[in-house]
Amino acid sequence: MHRLFRVLLALALAWALPLAFASAEEKGLTVFAAASMKNALDDVDAAYTAKTDVKITASYAASSVLARQIDQGAPADIFLSADTDWMDYAARQRVIKTDTRTNLLGNSIVLIAPKDSSVGKVTIAPGFDLAKLAGQGRIATGDVNSVPVGKYAKAALESLGAWQAAAPKLAMAESVRAALTLVARGEAVLGIVYSTDAKVEPEVKVVGTFPADSHPPIVYPVAATTSAAPGADNYLAFLHSQAAKTIFEKYGFTFLVRPSS
Template sequence: MRSTRASIGKAAKTFLFGLLLSGFALVGGASAQTRDVVVFAAASLKNALDDAGAAWMRETGKRVTVSYAASNALAKQIEAGAPADLFFSADLDWMDSLASKGLIRPESRVSLLGNALVLVAAKGSTMQVALQPGIDLAAILGNDRLAMGHVDAVPAGKYGKAALEHLGAWAGVKDKVAQADNVRAALLLVSRGEAPLGIVYRTDAVSDPNVSIIATFPNESHPPIVYPVALTKDSSNPDAVAFLAFLRSDKSRPFFDKQGFTFVGKATSGS
């Protein structure tokens, strides 16, 4: 009898343990299916991408979590194993860097957006600058600083340096540059009055009411500004595929148009 009771008790415990494991599996599965889509995106995308993510959530009930920083910093985080589903870069170089290491899904990659490079000053500034070859930007700055992203890593800083070299102004201003961690940080230096001039994207200037665009760099003065986006190799979130499709669709276009981006990739009609 004791043996029979012990066997029944053992069987009951085994059954209960199995139920607990099944419960954990169900909970874990639900979490995996409903977890946020994690996007690593260039800082200059913030306003437009926040709006696009909110629209997608209203449509699908799914959430997007975005980490904004300079593209170089985000690429290095992904390389170090950070769990991102999508990488949305402000230039081709950092996407190429991840691609060369096999860290994105090449079939998902698309060059989606374009931008323009501008010179900004604080709102109400009377400074006038003609961005043409031979410009003496150093004389215009005097003892002040020029705000830019880091010129050797941050895409906006790299574009800015290339443009100044093209115009023959880099040698004169290179020791006057206040280098920031990302383009939004450079914008903030001008917005707060800590630098009289800054080089940012047109879309950044549009986002800040405390700055004005005083000149636009000629397109031929720097490499084309292209924003590629791709799924990361390790992403297993099916919602990330759906959100990428949404970003490529005409449903997301108004949010990027509003901020001054141009579409270089063909929008699709689906979501």
């Protein structure tokens, strides 16, 4: 009898332990997201946790940094990029599940100045002289070679004929939020950031908006990573929900998908 009891106990533990580990995995997810998403995604994650009791740990940085970290084995379940190039990179490196990839959000880029700046509203159009507007000061944006906002900024300035004169004045930051901070602190007289970033920083003002046709469409794709925990699919579904749409739109993002519920 005692031997039978020990056998039954061993079998019960063998079944219970995997279930316990699976439950633990489902109680937490790690999301790697573009820096510009922080305020909105923090609210989305809070709403998801309130609904499901699943804790979301978010890591924010430039999409270029995050994509490389995932490629090097960083433990992320979800990747949210501020452009399609870095999601394409992740796909080429086979670190995302391509069948989960969707284009979730849109955005725009704006020209900002410190809130007490004497620079008023400007019209950004072909022939726009950004270098003259900056005077002896610096123009903050992301690194134009890697950070999505910097790449969009360079494309827009080239399209408008303002790149050559403005390029020497650029203060290229490691992320859009770093560029935003330079302007907010008055360390740069102007900055090129997403409209959503300008909206959440009270120390800056928008002085102009770049025409949508002056740069490639600003698209935020999302996908689960190849090492994602089982609960990642439920989180992705929530990102596509009406509840998430309401939060993202409150912060100024454009929702690019039909809400799932």
